[in-house]
């Protein structure tokens with residue numbers, strides 16, 4: 001079982017909510033980007049619940065064979081108390097959505113009228129897609145959504161858990177080194193800083209993969225910034241491109257911006273037109289043409 005790492009405020013809030021829902025049997029919907037730890041959290045709900053002795057099953061709904069849901073539901077509902085994790089539940093086709101709804105409604109009715117003996121099957125669903133939007137678009141049944149989503153839990157992306165990055169990195173390095181039976185590499189402070197600054201679009205999975213790569217390629221050595229992938233070194237900030245400039249939401253006047261950049265280049269180059277042209281990636285002739293166009297005195 002995975003040791004749950006995380007002390008950041010966002011993760012602590014989630015962990016508290018998790019222990020509250022684990023004590024109940026309500027439907028839980030985990031919402032979060034790929035790789036944020038949804039399956040790990042679903043396993044934690046199961047392991048901290050009264051069902052911990054029962055089975056934990058996983059169905060990846062995206063691309064599942066036509067009868068996979070049916071087979072899972074009947075196999076797991078035979079057990080006394082198990083949990084079924086439905087990953088990417090928004091990918092279920094219309095037929096499977098109807099079957100799942102029918103199963104949940106039947107189970108709830110049996111619990112109410114006392115005709116069910118055991119504790120039934122608990123469904124924990126997860127989605128990286130915005131299920132609410134799928135409901136509005138008519139591709140996901142509202143009645144099923146309401147049954148699955150008694151408690152929705154938002155799983156934060158790693159970029160909102162910067163305080164957890166060092167502990168997670170250590171954890172992934174230590175466990176990968178033990179798995180591969182090698183000495184763990186040690187991170188220099190510059191490398192650690194870059195890992196904390198990066199925005200991790202692939203979330204914990206991307207960090208875990210990088211740690212495993214470092215363990216395999218650099219066992220027992222010191223890891224510096226030069227050993228990290230380019231995107232981590234560059235920082236790849238989400239809202240900015242490689243130029244460090246983003247178009248403001250209200251837009252700009254391109255003509256005015258060009259004139260302003262030319263003035264700044266001339267100022268930086270101390271009035272030297274050839275140097276100013278190089279700063280702007282232009283030939284000297286093109287710069288002269290643009291100086292005339294913007295009526296800028298050279």
Ligand SMILES: Nc1ncnc2c1ncn2[C@@H]1O[C@H](COP(=O)(O)OP(=O)(O)OP(=O)(O)O)[C@@H](O)[C@H]1O
Pocket residue numbers: 002003004005006032033034035036037038039040041087128171204205208
């Ligand atoms: N809190 C945590 N502490 C330590 N490791 C974690 C934690 N959460 C997730 N992990 C690890 O991070 C990796 C990704 O987690 P997981 O598979 O649960 O994410 P996911 O959101 O279900 O991914 P996907 O959406 O791609 O199915 C796994 O290696 C898992 O063991």
